[in-house]
Amino acid sequence: MAPERKTLIGKVFPAVRYVIAEEDIRIYLPVAGEAHPAFLSDEGARAVGYDRRVIPPSFAPYIAVLGLLRAFDWAKDFYLDYKTGTAMFGEQELEYCRPLYVGEALTIQGAVADVYEKQGKRPFDVVQVRFTATDERGELAFRGVQSYILFK
Amino acid sequence: MDGRPKAYFEDVYEGMALPPATYGPMDRYAYIPIAIILRDTNPLHLDRVYARERGLPDVVQQGPLNETYLYRFLTDWLHRPWDLRRTKVRFVANVFPADVLTCRGTVVRKYYEGGEPRLDCQVWQENQKGEKILVGEATFTLPMRG
Numbered sequence: 001m002a003p004e005r006k007t008l009i010g011k012v013f014p015a016v017r018y019v020i021a022e023e024d025i026r027i028y029l030p031v032a033g034e035a036h037p038a039f040l041s042d043e044g045a046r047a048v049g050y051d052r053r054v055i056p057p058s059f060a061p062y063i064a065v066l067g068l069l070r071a072f073d074w075a076k077d078f079y080l081d082y083k084t085g086t087a088m089f090g091e092q093e094l095e096y097c098r099p100l101y102v103g104e105a106l107t108i109q110g111a112v113a114d115v116y117e118k119q120g121k122r123p124f125d126v127v128q129v130r131f132t133a134t135d136e137r138g139e140l141a142f143r144g145v146q147s148y149i150l151f152k
Numbered sequence: 153m154d155g156r157p158k159a160y161f162e163d164v165y166e167g168m169a170l171p172p173a174t175y176g177p178m179d180r181y182a183y184i185p186i187a188i189i190l191r192d193t194n195p196l197h198l199d200r201v202y203a204r205e206r207g208l209p210d211v212v213q214q215g216p217l218n219e220t221y222l223y224r225f226l227t228d229w230l231h232r233p234w235d236l237r238r239t240k241v242r243f244v245a246n247v248f249p250a251d252v253l254t255c256r257g258t259v260v261r262k263y264y265e266g267g268e269p270r271l272d273c274q275v276w277q278e279n280q281k282g283e284k285i286l287v288g289e290a291t292f293t294l295p296m297r298g
Contacts, residue, residue: 027185032220033175036233048232057236058223061216062189069192089215091242091288099234 005079005115005125005150012111013071013129018063019105025055032058054099061092063100064144067108068129078127080150090126090147097140106133106141113145124151154228161262161269161294168259170273173225176252176280178213186214213247222277222286225255231295237270241288245279252280257290268293 029039034056037044042052074080080087100106110131117125127150132143156171183197195202196212203211219241227233247253257275264270270293277286 024189028189031182031185032217033224034220036228038233050232050234054234056223057227057233058220061219061223061241065216066190089243091240092219093238093240095238096234096236 015109094144170257175221180249238291
């Protein structure tokens with residue numbers, strides 16, 4: 001039997017470094033239909049008051065997903081048994097402190113803020129991970145809460 | 153960046169509907185580059201036989217791509233994309249290839265925070281059948297006239 005997931009509350013995951021890679025943004029922009037000049041060049045960004053080329057805000061959820069998925073292991077950290085359990089994303093809350101820039105490196109640090117059981121068609125646990133994304137100067141770029149739904 | 157007229161803070165009132173935006177039809181070929189970006193090659197998003205064997209009508213669009221359109225609904229309309237301050241999104245239902253997504257919102261609170269004009273909105277995304285896909289909240293700033 002899996003250990004009680006409530007014991008996960010307070011668990012701190014290792015910090016993960018994520019670089020907003022030019023390659024990823026080049027792939028993303030046409031697929032997402034993101035065409036604002038500020039996403040395409042430094043000149044386009046400066047024209048609307050940014051220091052340099054920014055990413056679309058719509059890419060931030062990808063950073064959160066990618067960063068956190070590299071920080072924990074579903075089986076080891078969340079006691080998910082792939083033979084009997086399934087997992088999916090629940091609620092995601094993101095709060096932005098400033099624009100995010102192409103090429104910048106972020107450090108994503110998460111910890112389990114809460115775990116609670118809910119009853120749908122079948123019972124499931126909600127694991128809530130609170131995280132920060134800080135830049136190379138150690139300043140907060142954005143923060144958030146990501147919930148994961150783990151069916152029993 | 154779309155054809156919806158931009159608004160200023162003074163124009164907006166609590167209870168006002170944001171101008172909606174429609175995206176699609178969704179294209180399964182978009183799921184391959186999204187899988188590359190997410191480093192996630194789960195066959196549920198790429199292999200329709202695998203998806204059908206699990207009782208689904210087709211492959212499932214990746215959740216972050218659903219969010220992309222809800223974000224665009226907001227940031228394409230804002231004066232500057234990073235005028236967005238906060239989002240809170242709950243995933244309610246799956247999106248499949250050929251779905252058409254419409255995003256809507258309503259202003260629920262108009263206020264200033266640290267001197268910045270801010271708006272809190274309820275936002276949601278629905279498919280062509282009117283089924284909710286994403287529901288949530290968004291906070292952003294709009295410039296003042298003059």
